Amino acid sequence: MSCFTALTFVACKKDAKTPAQNEEISQSTLDKIKDLGFGTSNVRKVDEGYLVEGDIVLTDELLNSNPDQTLLRIANNEQYRTTNLVTHLPRTITVTVSGLGQAYMDGTDLAISRYNNLNLQLHFQRITSGKADITIQGFNQPPSGGYITLGSSGFPTRQGNPYGTIKMNTNQYAYGTNPDPTYVGSVIQHEMGHCIGFRHTDYMDRSYSCGGSAVNEGASNVGAVWIPGTPTGPDANSWMLACSDGKDRTFNNNDKTALNYLY
Numbered sequence: 001m002s003c004f005t006a007l008t009f010v011a012c013k014k015d016a017k018t019p020a021q022n023e024e025i026s027q028s029t030l031d032k033i034k035d036l037g038f039g040t041s042n043v044r045k046v047d048e049g050y051l052v053e054g055d056i057v058l059t060d061e062l063l064n065s066n067p068d069q070t071l072l073r074i075a076n077n078e079q080y081r082t083t084n085l086v087t088h089l090p091r092t093i094t095v096t097v098s099g100l101g102q103a104y105m106d107g108t109d110l111a112i113s114r115y116n117n118l119n120l121q122l123h124f125q126r127i128t129s130g131k132a133d134i135t136i137q138g139f140n141q142p143p144s145g146g147y148i149t150l151g152s153s154g155f156p157t158r159q160g161n162p163y164g165t166i167k168m169n170t171n172q173y174a175y176g177t178n179p180d181p182t183y184v185g186s187v188i189q190h191e192m193g194h195c196i197g198f199r200h201t202d203y204m205d206r207s208y209s210c211g212g213s214a215v216n217e218g219a220s221n222v223g224a225v226w227i228p229g230t231p232t233g234p235d236a237n238s239w240m241l242a243c244s245d246g247k248d249r250t251f252n253n254n255d256k257t258a259l260n261y262l263y
C-alpha cells in the first residue's frame with residue numbers, strides 16, 4: 001500500500017521483470033538502450049519508441065544516433081544527461097495544452113513561471129493557437145502493480161529541439177477527479193525537464209524516491225562530471241527524482257545550479 005501512496009511518474013518496478021515485456025524487444029535494441037546508460041529491466045514498446053525508467057521515451061532517432069556519453073553529475077544520486085540538449089540559445093519554447101481541463105492549463109502556467117523565474121537562456125511561453133514546440137495532451141491508464149504513471153515525455157532531438165510531447169494521465173487514480181494544479185504542475189515541470197535533456201536524479205537507485213528495494217538501472221558512471229559546489233550525497237526533493245511524493249515539488253538549490261549550468 002505504501003507503494004501506491006508513493007505515486008510515481010513511472011510504471012511499477014515490482015513487476016519489472018515480467019518476461020513477456022522484454023520478449024518483443026530485440027537484444028540489439030536492449031543493447032542500444034544500455035549503451036545510452038538506461039536500465040533494460042522494464043522496457044516497453046510505445047508508439048514513439050521505447051519507454052524506459054517508466055516515463056522517458058527513447059525515440060528510434062535517439063537510439064540510432066551515436067551520442068557522446070557524457071553525463072553531468074551533480075551528486076551521487078544526480079546524474080544529468082548532457083547529450084542532445086536544446087540549442088540555439090537564447091530561445092523561447094512554446095507550449096500548448098491540448099484537450100485537457102483548466103487544472104492542466106493552470107499547472108502548465110505554474111511550471112512555466114517557475115522555469116522563467118530562473119532567468120535561463122531558455123524561456124517558456126504557453127500559446128493557445130498554432131503549432132507549439134511542446135504539446136501537452138492526455139492519456140488514460142489505470143494503476144498497475146501498485147504504481148501509476150503520472151506522465152511521460154522524452155529527450156531533445158539531435159537537431160537541438162525539445163522533445164515535442166508531454167502525456168499526462170487523466171485516469172482518476174492519477175490526480176483524482178478534481179486535480180490540484182500545483183500537483184499537476186509539478187509533474188509537468190518534471191516532464192519539461194526531460195524535454196530539455198534532464199534525466200532522473202536518482203536513476204542509480206530508484207528506491208531513493210520510489211521506495212521498495214534498491215534498483216540499480218545499470219547505468220555507468222563513465223564520463224560523469226561533478227559540478228563543484230553541489231553535494232556528493234543523496235539529494236532530497238529534486239524535481240527530477242524518478243517518483244513523485246504526491247505533492248507539489250519544485251526545484252531545489254542543486255537543481256537550480258544544474259539548470260543554470262546547462263542553460
Ligand SMILES: [Zn+2]
Nearest residue numbers: 009055056242
Ligand atoms: Zn521522469
